[in-house]
Amino acid sequence: MAFRLTPHERGFYPLFTRAAENIATTANNLAELVSTDATRRAELARTIKNCEHLGDELTHEILVMINKTFVTPFDREDIYRLAGALDDVLDAMEEAADRIVLYRLDTLPPGVAEQVEVLRRAAGCTATAMPKLEHLAELEQYWIDVNSLEEEADTLYRDLLGDLLAAPDPAQTVDVLTVLKTKEVVEILEEAADAFETVANTVQSIAVKES
Template identity: 70%
Template structure:
């Protein structure tokens, strides 16, 4: 019978999986919000905010466990970084939902829905990968996939920015303000895509260390 001299605390893996599944829900709600009529958006933004609060509680739970666990499955600093990068993803998704409502934006350019679609796919890939942390298997496909999604998101983002920032010469100041508000939403969605890549890079560095 195989056994380990330093039995690892395995309770971290389900928490990472729950954190990622929580992000899946937030990304779904954000997609619904982007497609919704403006009067229906505040309710959906509240759901994204609830997901962010649930994420904060998971972060707290992971950090408490980290502080009370003597032998962790991988470096404490890596657990800290993974937790904090998952938190960054959720913060960016929540900020995007919040800005769309706070800025009272109307219909959004089509590229915004495409950005959110990329986020949903990155969220699904992340939630699928987290349970594999226990066995350190099948994670290479995950980070290659997330890096490809980040490239795709980047192309959508760049096309959107180029389109937004080339208004007709006679755009009125109020139209310019709408452009600037929309640009902020587009930027924060791009930050969310980058944050998914940081999660994947953190997982990669954990796997490299263990191999």
């Protein structure tokens, strides 16, 4: 059941590539934000906010193009899902940066930087894969890599929850608000990892149908 997009519809691909490159830039900024000292964080959070605005514009361009282009319905849903998942990745990274600054979480557990490092690698894979979407080549390895990174993220996430919440030391409860604010950031970073997996699954779904 193979079919090909017409040249006009190929206009989606450069937009997806730009969206993925913007995500890679955001992930680099977020990695810097979590590893730098607290005084520089507000500035980096503003840079990330700008990346999110750019991402919103790219998503809007993609959605306008979906609505103006005739493509068979199922593909349409795939494109819709892919745009949505890329948007979810970016929103989660921006929200994590914002919460770290807003909540004045000056000291983060080391696991948070490890979570962001996994996101940075997933963002790199996604930016490398997206230009290949048009020719449907070499996408298998991308899907395997992102799924493997998602598993790594899951393990880090679960370990962080255990460290934060399962501590038998009752003295730790005195700073329960810090525990909860950190947990919120850790959960948002896990959502970003999940959204990268949704991006990869949607790309694979497109690749299978088009091949």
